[in-house]
Amino acid sequence: MKSKFIILYFLLLGSIGLSAQQEGSAKKTLLDLLQIPAESIKKDQKGNVLTTAQFTDSLYTLKYIFDPVIKNDQITEVKLKPMGPEEIAYKVPEGIQQLIETLDYKPRPAIDFTVTDIKGKKHQLSKLKNKTVVLNFWFTNCLPCVKEIPELNELVKANPDVVFIAFATDKADKLKKFLGKHQFSYHIVPNALDISKKYNIAAYPTHFVIKNGIITHKLIDGENSKQKLQKAINEK
Incomplete structure (x- = not known):
């Protein structure tokens, strides 16, 4: 069964529009695209609370996805999850890499x-x-x-x-x-x-x-x- 993140991720891919000239921090924009609110609680795979920078840096390694806790249609908490065979089969790492490369794009x-x-x-x-x-x-x-x-x-x-x-x-x-x-x-x-x-x-x-x-x-x-x-x- 697909994880909630995979479903969320591919829904997002169908609606985003990014350019190489986009303003602001690429890492912040990545979280915005993934609809992760700044105020949400961010945790590592063991449940330890992370800073936003630590959480985003982990996503940038392409070794992790995340499981969201959703309440009232809002993500209130996200927990890192190691990238597994299912995610690799659905090419999630490649998709995230595309987002990162686009946000950080240089001619x-x-x-x-x-x-x-x-x-x-x-x-x-x-x-x-x-x-x-x-x-x-x-x-x-x-x-x-x-x-x-x-x-x-x-x-x-x-x-x-x-x-x-x-x-x-x-x-x-x-x-x-x-x-x-x-x-x-x-x-x-x-x-x-x-x-x-x-x-x-x-x-x-x-x-x-x-x-x-x-x-x-x-x-x-x-x-x-x-x-x-x-x-x-x-x-x-």
């Missing part, structure tokens, strides 16, 4: 790729250095991914000089059926799991904004994608 060179989209057009990132490039990692059964498509289409229309590429983990035949019912204005690349692995994707949807071959922004997004990406595109 870095983008990994080059040469791909062919579903319409047969070839795209090579290294040949787009004079362009702003926006990448979207998604799949057709990802509800937050599908929900944001209309906003992403508006973003494409508003930015004709930007190259938008969407890497889908789905195979081409499934993707074509989906696109027959859902317009998606990005250049869609099917069967892109290998590229997702190269970009260390553990949460969907994930977006990158690339300028001059450098990833300037990383967003783990489920809401307000248009506004957040537009802001990242506009930043000099």
Whole structure:
């Protein structure tokens, strides 16, 4: 049976939106994302009370998750729990790592790729250095991914000089059926799991904004994608 934390964690992944330029302490923001109130009691696995810093540092090691005590829909207490086989199987460590890396994100060179989209057009990132490039990692059964498509289409229309590429983990035949019912204005690349692995994707949807071959922004997004990406595109 899944722990309460796993359920809570994946519900959160579907609704958060983070950027590399987010203000404030990354560690504090991580607790905010996990909806752990500052006033909640924090304990180690033996039940000893911890400071907020000690508790957060433990989460940053990726060796622990936590069990929450919830009263009146609020977390009143959290207790560390060693990461076990179930959590590892559900890729919880990778997901937490994604949150940490996004909150602490620093611009870095983008990994080059040469791909062919579903319409047969070839795209090579290294040949787009004079362009702003926006990448979207998604799949057709990802509800937050599908929900944001209309906003992403508006973003494409508003930015004709930007190259938008969407890497889908789905195979081409499934993707074509989906696109027959859902317009998606990005250049869609099917069967892109290998590229997702190269970009260390553990949460969907994930977006990158690339300028001059450098990833300037990383967003783990489920809401307000248009506004957040537009802001990242506009930043000099």
